Each structure stands twice: as C-alpha cells, then as structure tokens.
Amino acid sequence: MKRQFIFIGLLLVISLLSACEQEELSPRTNPRFSATSIQSIDETGVEFISKIYDFGSEEIIEYGFLYSLNDYPIIENSEVISKVGKPENQFSMKVENSLAKGQNYYVVAFIQTSTERVYSEPIGFVSP
Amino acid sequence: MSYKNRYFIENEDYFLQLDKVDEARDVDGNLVRARDREYMGFLSYMLYGPCGDVLQKKISTTSLSEQELISTFKIYYECEQIPYELNVKNLPFVRASLVAGTGISLTQSNLTKDSFDEIPHVFDTQYNPFISLGVKLDQWRRLPRFSFDTGIAYTKKNNVINMELFKPNQRYSATEEFSRSSLIVPIFINYLFYRTKKNEFYLGAGTVIRTNTLESKFSIIDYKITYEPVTVRLSEESVLTYSSAKLSPAIKLGVNFLFNQKYGIVSEFQLEHISKEYTIDLSTRQSYYNSLVASYMIGFRL
Numbered sequence: 143m144k145r146q147f148i149f150i151g152l153l154l155v156i157s158l159l160s161a162c163e164q165e166e167l168s169p170r171t172n173p174r175f176s177a178t179s180i181q182s183i184d185e186t187g188v189e190f191i192s193k194i195y196d197f198g199s200e201e202i203i204e205y206g207f208l209y210s211l212n213d214y215p216i217i218e219n220s221e222v223i224s225k226v227g228k229p230e231n232q233f234s235m236k237v238e239n240s241l242a243k244g245q246n247y248y249v250v251a252f253i254q255t256s257t258e259r260v261y262s263e264p265i266g267f268v269s270p
Numbered sequence: 271m272s273y274k275n276r277y278f279i280e281n282e283d284y285f286l287q288l289d290k291v292d293e294a295r296d297v298d299g300n301l302v303r304a305r306d307r308e309y310m311g312f313l314s315y316m317l318y319g320p321c322g323d324v325l326q327k328k329i330s331t332t333s334l335s336e337q338e339l340i341s342t343f344k345i346y347y348e349c350e351q352i353p354y355e356l357n358v359k360n361l362p363f364v365r366a367s368l369v370a371g372t373g374i375s376l377t378q379s380n381l382t383k384d385s386f387d388e389i390p391h392v393f394d395t396q397y398n399p400f401i402s403l404g405v406k407l408d409q410w411r412r413l414p415r416f417s418f419d420t421g422i423a424y425t426k427k428n429n430v431i432n433m434e435l436f437k438p439n440q441r442y443s444a445t446e447e448f449s450r451s452s453l454i455v456p457i458f459i460n461y462l463f464y465r466t467k468k469n470e471f472y473l474g475a476g477t478v479i480r481t482n483t484l485e486s487k488f489s490i491i492d493y494k495i496t497y498e499p500v501t502v503r504l505s506e507e508s509v510l511t512y513s514s515a516k517l518s519p520a521i522k523l524g525v526n527f528l529f530n531q532k533y534g535i536v537s538e539f540q541l542e543h544i545s546k547e548y549t550i551d552l553s554t555r556q557s558y559y560n561s562l563v564a565s566y567m568i569g570f571r572l
Contacts, residue, residue, distance in 0.1 A: 165390045167434050170443045172502045174490055195490065216501075258500035260492075 171255075173198035177263040178207060178249045185270050187238035190223075192251035192262060194231050200255035202228040207235055208261075209249040211242075215264060217252075229253075241269035272358075277309070277339055279316055286312050290334055309334055313342065321349035365409040369421065369536050371402045371569020378562045382546055385557040389550045391433035400425035400454070402567060406536070408460075408526070415462040417472065426451040428487075431510055435552055439497050442553050444509045446489040455479040456540075458522065470526040478520045478542050482512040491552065511549045518544045526571070534571040540564070 174195040181189040190207045206224025208215040223235045233251075241247065247269055251262040271278045277288040288309035295302050313329045314322075325346055332342045340358060347354040375398045381388050404421020428449050435442040458476035465471070486508045493503045524538035540563075547561040 165392055167390060167392055167432055167443075170434075170492060172492055172494070174492065174504060177504075177506060195488075258494070258502055260502040260504065263503075263505050 169199070171199045172258060172260050173200070173202065173253050173255065175251055175253065175260075175262055178251045178265050180265075180267050181234055182236075183267065183270055187236050188241065188267065188269065189234055189236040190249055190251070191232060191234035194229060194233075197228070198255065200257055202253055202255055204254040205229045205233055205252065207237075207249055207251055209237065209241075209247050211245060211247060213248050213264060213266070215248050215250050216261070217259070224252075243269060245269050272336060277334065277336075279312060281316065286316070288312055288334060288339070317342075317346045319346075319350055321346060324349055362409075363411050364407050367406045367408070367534075368572045369402075369404045369406050369419070369569040370572065371404070371536065371567045372400065373402070373538075373565055373567030373569075374399050375425070375563050375565035378564075379547070379559040380562075382558040382560055385559075386555050387435075387557060389433050389435050389552055389555065389557045391431055391550060394430040394432075395427070398425045398427045398452075400565070400567075402454075402569065404456070404569070406571065408529075417460045417462065418458070419460065419474075420455065420457045423454040423456070424452070425454065431550075433509065433550060433552060435555070437553070439495060440553075441494045441496055442491060443494075444489070444491040444552055446508060446510045447487045448489075448510060449485045449487060450512060451483045451485075453481045456520065458520070460522075460524065465529075468528050468530065470529040472524050472526065474522040474524060474538075474540075476520055476522075478518050479515070480518065480544070481515045483514075484510070484512045486510070493553070509550055509552050511551065513544075513547055513549075516544050516547060518542050536567075536569045536571050538565075538567045538569075540567070 176193040176195065178190045178192050181191040183189070204224050204226050206222060208217065208220035208222055210220035212219045221240055223237055225233070225235070245268070246266055248264045248266050250264050253260045271280065278285045279288055291306040291308055293304050293306065295304065310329055310332070313332065314326065317325050317329070325342070328342050328345055332338045336358065340356065343354070377396050377398070400423045402421055402423035404419055406417060406419040408417035410416055426449065428447070430445065430447045433444050456476060456478045458474040460472040460474035462470050462472045489506060489508045491505045491507055491509065493505070495501050520540055520542035522538050522540035524536060526534060526536055528534035542563040542565070544561040544563060546558045548559050550557045550559070
C-alpha cells in the first residue's frame with residue numbers, strides 16, 4: 143500500500159511541476175469605470191450616470207462628464223460638467239439648459255487623476 | 271490442446287497439429303492459390319463414430335480458433351456421451367469497468383507560429399478541477415497487455431485574464447472575467463508495461479475531444495497614450511475567445527491498483543496538446559495560443 147501512495151504522490155508532483163510560472167505584468171494605475179448611461183431624460187435636461195469598477199492607485203482630482211455634438215468628445219470640443227475630488231462607487235450629474243433641442247449628442251464620463259485623464263466609451267443620445 | 275495459437279489433437283500414440291495451408295502453385299502457367307484446411311480432415315478422422323454425420327456439418331464450419339474447436343469437441347463428447355473436462359480457463363472476452371473519477375488539470379500556453387506578436391497575459395488561475403465518468407475495457411483475452419478507455423469529463427471554472435501590450439507611445443491593458451465550461455471526451459488505447467501482484471502500470475495514447483463554452487462576465491480595455499497630455503480611453507470589449515471544439519493528441523501514464531479485484535483504484539497523469547485553444551484580440555492584433563494541459567485524475571473502478 144505504501145508503494146501505491148508513493149506512486150500517486152509522484153504523479154501529483156509531476157502534475158504540479160508541469161505548471162510553469164506565469165508572466166508578470168506591470169501594474170495598471172488608472173481608474174476604470176463604465177460607459178455613461180442616461181439615467182433620465184426630459185424637458186428639464188439629461189441626467190448621466192457612470193459606475194466605478196476600480197479606483198486605480200492614482201489620486202483622483204476631478205470627475206464628471208463631457209458632452210458634445212462631436213462623436214468623440216474630448217475636453218477641447220465639449221461642454222463639461224464635473225465635480226472636484228473622489229467620487230462614490232457611482233456618480234451622476236444632470237445637464238440643464240445647455241443642450242440644443244433635438245440634436246444628436248455624445249457623452250463620455252471622465253476622471254482626472256494626478257497624472258492622466260481617463261475617458262469612458264462615447265454614448266450617443268438625442269437631446270429633448 | 272493449444273500452445274501459442276497452435277492447436278493439437280492427441281491420438282493414443284501421437285499428437286497431430288491442426289493446421290491449414292495456404293499455397294500458390296503454377297499450373298500450366300496459371301497461378302493457382304489454394305487453401306487447404308488440413309485440420310478439417312484430421313478432425314473428421316479423429317472424431318469418427320456414430321455421431322459422424324452430425325459432426326460433419328459442424329466440422330465443415332469450424333474455424334481454427336479456440337472457441338470453435340471447443341464447441342466442436344463439446345458436440346462430439348456430448349453426442350458420444352463420453353465424460354469430459356474442459357481445462358481451458360473460462361476467461362471472459364474482455365472485462366468492462368466503470369471508472370468514476372475526479373482530478374485537476376493545469377494549463378500552460380505558448381504563442382502559435384502564425385501569430386504576429388506575443389501579448390503578455392496572465393490568468394488568475396491555471397488550475398481546473400474536473401469530474402469524470404468513463405468505461406475501461408481491459409484484460410482482453412487475446413490482447414491482455416492492451417486496454418481501451420473512454421468517457422466524459424466536465425469542468426467549469428470562473429477565471430480572470432489580465433494582459434498588456436506596449437507600442438510606441440501607447441500602452442494597452444485589458445481584463446476579462448469569464449466562466450468557462452468544457453465537456454471532455456478522452457479516447458485512449460493503453461499498453462500495460464509492468465505488472466505487480468496487485469497493480470498494473472500502463473502507458474496510453476489517444477485523443478481528447480473538447481467542447482468549450484465561454485461566458486464573458488466583464489471585459490474592459492485601457493488604451494493609454496503616454497505622451498503629454500496622458501489620456502486613457504476605456505472600452506468594454508471582449509478580448510478572449512476559446513475554440514468551441516478541439517480534437518487533440520494526448521498521452522498518459524496510469525496505474526490500475528488492485529487490478530485483479532472486482533473494485534479498484536485508477537490513477538492517471540495525462541498530457542494533452544491543444545493547438546490554437548484560445549485567441550487574444552487586442553489593438554487589432556490577434557494572437558493564437560496553444561495549450562499544454564497536464565491532468566491528474568484519481569478514480570474508482572467499479
């Protein structure tokens with residue numbers, strides 16, 4: 143019986159040895175968050191919301207949304223609605239009175255950290 | 271009597287070998303192939319008696335095999351009412367056993383030659399537990415060193431893959447959380463190379479059929495431009511694809527503990543090579559990966 147256990151042990155060791163070490167990746171530091179969802183849309187305005195998946199390791203300075211008639215909103219071509227500091231697990235903001243009626247807009251959520259600006263995927267909507 | 275697949279019949283004075291002769295002769299320039307079933311003549315002569323008529327029919331259809339010869343002699347002894355004793359071990363044609371097992375498999379991957387570039391990536395875990403139910407056919411009467419086994423195994427595991435890719439002034443990183451389930455059908459022929467009083471050790475070669483189902487639960491890509499101002503674009507896209515079905519070569523080393531008992535334990539170490547098992551799709555690059563799967567299984571033979 144002792145031999146049998148030795149054989150089982152040997153097979154187990156061979157199996158474990160066959161798993162080589164994996165590669166190491168450099169750490170990711172930026173936050174991750176969802177694309178913007180439209181929480182509500184009516185004649186008073188549009189409310190955007192985004193969910194944080196991971197805050198990353200950098201200091202978060204500002205967060206908010208960029209919206210634009212351009213299909214790829216960036217800070218230079220967009221209106222900005224933002225808050226200073228670090229958000230909760232999700233953040234939402236409402237845009238009022240600054241949208242042209244019946245236009246195709248695009249919106250992205252953004253987070254500004256101490257070293258970089260992070261944008262979500264753009265999402266389109268039609269203004270009320 | 272038989273010895274190494276040769277059969278003999280004993281007269282009172284001597285032994286006659288039961289044989290058949292295949293010969294080719296040249297008859298007037300024509301090649302004539304003849305099969306002389308010499309043994310039928312010997313049987314007819316030796317088993318001559320009151321039951322000759324009954325036996326003639328049987329002898330004319332008797333092939334030169336152990337079971338056929340035993341059957342013919344049984345008819346003779348029973349018809350002549352001569353007591354007889356069968357000294358041939360009544361071995362079954364084959365032993366069929368069920369093997370219910372569990373185990374763990376470990377996967378190591380490498381880039382295929384036709385891929386563009388390595389995309390460095392890490393799985394949270396390389397271990398996959400599995401359960402299996404199989405059939406083992408061993409102790410073949412004619413081929414006692416060979417066995418055949420097949421079955422079905424199931425594995426399901428949640429896992430996470432992280433990856434990164436550097437380009438000039440750009441860095442991609444991505445994460446995908448997924449659940450992968452696989453149905454695995456191994457088909458093996460094994461050769462028994464060593465046997466102790468209670469245990470058998472065997473080597474096997476065969477093929478493994480796998481079907482994979484991948485359910486992506488979360489996936490995100492970070493595309494970073496590293497010159498000033500540094501920006502990161504996020505996109506929620508899947509980056510990992512598993513082949514839906516694969517047929518792969520495999521080998522194994524196994525031991526059949528208590529092989530001569532009704533119940534036993536089977537333990538196996540298996541290596542399987544899966545070509546292009548999964549694909550990583552990042553930044554318009556597709557990289558294919560082969561996998562080497564090492565599995566350890568322990569099961570009960572019923």
